Amino acid sequence: MPAFRGRRGWCGCLQDDEPPEICVVEGVFSLQTLTPTQPMPAIDELDSKFAELVEELDLTAPNKAAMMSLPPQKKWQIYCSRKSPLDSGPNGTPLQTVPPSPEHYIERLKDMAVQLKACAPDESPTHEYGPKIESQTALFDALKTALRTSAHSFVIRFIELQGLPALLELLQVLDIRVANSPLHTSLIGCIKALMNNSTGRSHVLAHPTGIDTIARSLAADNIKTKIAALEILGAVCLVPGGHKKVLTAMLNYQEYAAERARFQGIVNDLDRSTGAYRDDVNLKTAIMSFINAVLNYGPGQENLEFRLHLRYEFLMLGIQPVIDKLRKHENETLNRHLDFFEMVRNEDEKELARKFDHEHVDTKSASAMFDLIRRKLSHSPAYPHLLSLLQHMLLLPPPTTGPNAQHWLLFDRVVQQLVLQHEERPASDCLDPDAPGVDKRSETGSVASASLKLQDPDVTPLSIDVRKIVKLLVKEEELVAARTRAEDLERENSEITARLAKKEQDLDHRTQEKEDLETSLARMRERLEKESANHSQAVQRALNAEMRAEDLQHRFVSEQQERLRLERLVTEGSIPDDQKVAGLQGANCNGQATSPPPPPPAPCKLPPPPPPPMMMPAAPPPPPAPGGMPKLAPAGPQAPAAPKAPEAPKKNVPQPANPLKSFNWSKLPDSKLQGTVWSELDDTKWYNSIELESIDKLFSAYQKNGVANDGSIEDLRLIGKNKAKILSVIDGRRAQNCTILLSKLKMTDEEISKAILSMDSNEQLPIDMVEQLLKFTPSAEERALLDEHSEDIDSLARADRFLYEISKIPHYEQRLRSLHYKKRFQVTVNDLAPRIASVMEASREVARSRKLRKLLELVLALGNYMNRGARGNASGFRLASLNRLADTKSSAAKGTTLLHYLVQIIEKKFKDILTLEEDLPHVKEASKVSLGEMDKDITMLRAGLAEVNREIEFHRSSGASQPGDRFLPVMREFHAQASVRFAELEDQFQDMKTRFDRAVRLFGEDGSVVQPEEFFGIFDGFLSALMEAKQDNENFRRRQEEEEKRAKQEAELKKRTIERKTKEGLLNSVAGKLGLKSKHTNGTNCGPVTTADANNKGEFDDLISALRTGDVFGEDMAKFKRSRKTRLGPNGTNNTSPPRSRNSVGREDSRERTGVPNRRQ
Structure with missing residues (x-):
């Protein structure tokens, strides 16, 4: 492929890049001297006429300037050659008629588009429409010639009058009658002629659907139409920005033609060998040139992956067997395109293999x-x-120490x-x-210029002073040694600094551990003193109880002896029986009066709290008298019983026909009725006035279960006979919610009761379900109502039966709260522990980080330097000021803030600060911790632990328990473990608050106001902003380097372009535009070139011609x-x-x- 030609392509016709590297004709053109037949006008008039001529030639800006700088004689000569009488007949009449105006062509284009839209294909047969097509084809051929040969003003006028949209619209509405006719080919030729002009080409490329419309012409069966469309698309690939438009147009064509892939139709046409496609090599050549242009230009000019991807599309469509079959045509131009396709493919595959180290070279082995x-x-x-190099190496002296070693x-x-x-x-x-x-x-430019000055190449193969270079190498070696030594010392210094920093960090760790141990030791000492005092008091109470027990034992023995003596007197004495009995009763009375009280409870056990009135156990019967004697009445008077309140008379209330729903009221006890209004009321007299049957119907406790009952009470009774009655005595909404909860548990009432009694030893109840169960604790009124229907328990609803079942569990609500606390305890502790640890570690890190202190010193220095007056001369600043560094923006560099400048200073002179985030790894987590929420959690754990302890004491004092009740063993064990764990957690929480307060005060903040999320949030936000500023600086440097590199490349490209645009090339361009005669440098005359021929060979045609013949790929193939x-x-x-x-x-x-x-x- 050609060398890199710049991002905008290489096509010279685009006026903003170097000219195309296409040489169709070798040699140098020269203008044939023509003698003007008319006198030259004034300079101003000449410049005005010549400027009009230059505008008509559609030259580039540099060429226009060069033309306008020609001498007046040269200008007049060129003007006369352009306006020569060759364009007129003998009598001054034009040789050809004046072509129609652009308005005429545009009007005909629009008329034909309207006719095609209005007339359906089946309304006019093809044989009747043929003459119309032929006449229109001639018209559009004339338009194609006009666009090629007319002045530049004609093209501008055609475009201004919307001629291009009219052309494209006509292409879009072509039907089967004309799509395969020469008319279609003429329309494509008009677009190609328009693109030969720079203005027309720019408008075609800028049109949103222009390239898409051209690509749709590939669907025509006319081979010439296909070739013309492929040539335009292939040439557009070489134009800057055109490659993407072509690929987009092929995607549009895929949808238009309903093809599986965007290049499917092209590959199919390449493979077709029947009918007109059998021997048509031109179409196959056009297709291959288009494929090579698509693959090797645009992004594929530099991007290997893009070429491989795009080529893979063609290979998947089966292009390789088609290429092998095309070799049979033995066409030189076609084979050239096929060779280039295969060469580029092989090179890409080899380059891809090299990326995966397909070939290995052992650079450590001299022999390899x-x-x-x-x-x-x-x-x-x-x-x-x-060989010569190796032979001369053998002649070198041994590489001992000294100058020979430097050779x-x-x-x-x-x-x-x-x-x-x-x-x-x-x-x-x-x-x-x-x-x-x-x-x-010459091998290089510098070596070539030096080699011209050499006198004897056998003696001095290089123009250098070997001795001087050797001395310089020796000095360089000493310099390298000194530099190596300096690097070693610097490395050693860095290692020592790193070790010192590590030692300082270890010292900080040890100091912190020492402080922690001292704090823990003080807390343990305080706890030990408290426990020792409690132990001493317990020992003293135990001694007192032991002495009292001995005294009571002694009195008990003496009383027992006295009783035995009296009994003996009664049985053996001679006194009358009445006196014996009286004496014995007196002895019993004395014994009972002096009988010792029951022994006190153990000193380590506190008396349990009194049970509630409903759960107060009955007093046990007194023990029988010793010795099996019958119990005697006590001699002393008994205490009078409390007066009993008079019972209210039972009212005559009618009984309902069936159970009714309960009215949830609060009943006044009978003892409080006296003296109130209730004692004067009589409700029984109203029963005759009330429709009791309506009440029975409306408020029946039986649930209908979806059966509508609009009849009487008898209907309800009939239903009750045939169907089981369901009774519900609790609130409907509460019963419904309870039923939903029980359905989620999927456990029977008995299983739930057993799980609660066993404190969920089998982990059947999730914590969220326990929390929901707390909402359905039966109230006292609900217990009373459920007890009233205890005989009809089977007829109760599901929720009622559940509430009745759990109402039999003693202390159900307190037991369930204890179970909920037990399940929630570990979850809360596991949530609190990492938060406490993060705040504690973050407090340590910000307090001992030396990099943070260095950074604060640097910011303090910048602030004092920049601020004056009351803001200046500061010894410290609030930490929140760190996040305001980005607010100070530079007035010279856009997008640069004081934070960006701070990062630049750090990167240059304090690189160790860049790793500040490594010193503060726990700051981000600590910035999310709320001290208020942690206080609430600690308070909740403390209160819950105390409540569990009270419940344990109650169950321990209540005596016997139900079968399966494991509250005491389970909760005793849990309370012991939880107390220890909570004590540790509470100590850690106190240490955290102390350490956090110390860290806050270290930076001059108020610990009673600043919270962890605010304090550590400042550091977290600053670290994030610091890294973002660092990334911004890197992106800015990268963009700056790319811009400098791009500017350098553009400057070099511009320099090469200016050097290549010589005066001789300018004259060649002018000669082509004017249609003048030219000759080669070898003296052979090329013959006259007419104006039409010169204009027909436009810039875009040159590009298409080079693409068709493969010359555009010739340098790459070589x-x-x-x-x-x-x-x-x-x-x-x-x-x-x-x-x-x-x-x-x-x-x-x-x-x-x-x-x-x-x-x-």
Whole structure:
């Protein structure tokens, strides 16, 4: 492929780039001198007429300027040649009639479009429509000729009158009668003629659907039409911005023609070999030229992946077998396009293989590299030079210490310089070595100019002072050694600095650990003292209880002995029986009066709280008298019983026919009725006035279960006989929600009760379900109502049966709350622990980070430098000011802020600060922590733990429990573990608050006001802004480098373009426009060229012609062939593969050109 020609392509007809590298005719044109037959007018009149002529020629701006700078005689000569009498007859009459105006053509285009739209194809047969097509074809052929040969003003007028949209509209409405006729070909020819003009070409390319309409002409069966459309599309691919339009047009054509792929129709036409397609090589050549243009221009000019992708589309459509079949035509032009397609494909595949290290060269093995060089240079003109180089190396002195050791370094440097000269070639070396004026003995421009001055090449092969260079190499070696030593010292210094920083970091860690241990030790000492005091008090209480127990035991023994003595007296004495009994009763009374109280409870156990009145256990019966004696009545008087309130008389309330829903009221106890208005009311007298049957019907407790019942109570009774009654005594909405919850649990009432009694030992109840169950705790009124229907439990609704079942569990609500707390405890602790740790670690990090302190010093220095007055001379600043660095914008550089400048300073002189984020890894997480939420969670855990402890004490004091009740063993174990874990968590929370307050005060902030999310959020936001500013600086530098590189390339391109636009080339262009005679430099006359012929050969036609013949790919094919020769080994095998990129191909070609003189010498 050609070398890189710039992003906008290479086509010279676009006026803003270098001219096309197409040489259709070799040699130099020269104007034939014509003698003017009329006298030259005044200079002003001449300039005015000549300016009109130049405008008619449609020249580029540089050519216009060059034409206007010609001498007056030259201008008059050119003007006379253009306005010569050759255009008139003998009597001054024109040789040909004046062509119609643009208005005439545009009107005919629009008329025909209207006729085609109005007339359906089946209304006018093709044989009747034939004469009309022939007449219109002649008209459009005349338009094509006018667009090619008329003045530039004709084209401008045609475009201004919307001639291009009229052409495209007519192309769009062509039907089957004319789509395959010569009329279609003439219309495409008109567009091609229009594109030969720069103004017309720009309007065609700028038209939103122009290229799409041209591409749709590929659907016609007319071969000439296909060829014309393909040539236009192929040439547009070479125009800057045209490649994308062509690919878009092919996608539009795929949808228009209903094809599977966008290039399917093109490949099918390439493969067709029947009928008119059998021997038509021109269409196949046009298709192959279009395919090569699509593949190798636009993005494919530089992008290997794009070429591979686009070529894969053609290969999937089966183009390779078609190419093999096309070889049978043995057409030189077609074969040229086929060869180029295959050459580029092979090169791309080799370059792709090189990307995957298909060929490996061991650069550490001298023998392997030498063998590769030997195979590469065998049978080439460079091989004798390789032998000479090796022979002279053998003659060198031994490489001992001293100047001889530097000779090998000199060899290395010379070869490196030669390689660099090949890599960075001067502009003069890019010329063709066969072109005149180029010294074929020169290898590079600089070497060629030096070689001309050499007197004896056998003595001084290079114009250099070897001794001087050796001395310089020695000095350079010393400099390199000193630089290496400096680098080693700098590396050692960096290592020492890193070790010192690590030691300082370890010291900070140890100091922090010491402070933590001291805090923990103080807390443990305080806890130990508290526990010791409690233990001493417990021991003292135990001693007192033991002494009291001994005293009671002694009294009990003495009383027992006295009782035995009295019993013995009663049985053995001679006193009367009445006196014996009286004495025995007196003894019993004395014994009971002095009987010891029950022993106190253990000192370590606190008395349980009194149970609620409903759950108060009954007092146990008194123990029987010792010795099996019957119980005696106590001698002392008994305490009088409390007066009982008089019971209210039972009212005569009628019984409902069926159970009714309950009215949820709060009933006053009978003891509070006296003295109130309720004692004066009598509700029984109203029952005769109330329609009780309506109440039975409206408020029946039975659920209908979807059965409509609009009848009487008897109907409801009949339904009750045939269907089981469902009774519900609780609120309907509450029952419905409870039923939904039970359906989600998928457990029976008995299983739920067992799970609650066992404190969910089998983990059957999720925490969210336990939380929902708390909402359905039966109230006292609901318990009373459910107890009233305990005999009809089977007839109760699902929710009622559940509430009745759980109402039998003692302390159900407290038990369920304890279970919910048990399940929630670990979740809350696991959520709190990482948040506490993140704040604690972040507080440590910001307090001990030396990079952060250095950064704050740097910001403080910048602020004091920039601020004056009250804002200046600061010793510190609020941390929130860090995030306001981006608010100070530069007045000289757009988009640059003080933060960007700070990053630039850090990157230049304080690179270690760039890793500040590594010193603060926990800041981001700490910025999300809310201290208020953590306080709430800690308080909730503390309150819940106390509530669990109270519930444990209640169950321990309540005595016997239900079967399966595991509350005490489960919750005792949980309470013991949770107490320890909560104590640890609470200590960590207190340490966190202390450390956070210390870190906040370290930066001059108020710890009672600033929260962790605000404090650490400042650092997190600043670190993010710092990294964004760093990325912005990198992007700015990258854009600046790209712009500088682009400006340099454009300057070089402009320089080459100006050098190539010589005066001789300008005259050739003028000669082509004026239709003057020209001759080659060899003196052979090319004959006269008429004006029509010159204009017919326009710029766009030149491009199409070069694409058709393959000349546009000729240089690439030559490069591929030459590079193939250098890659072939002795047996014709491929030893190496040069890169496929444009620049690398150019460099390989340059190396081969420098080797040409060696073969000719």
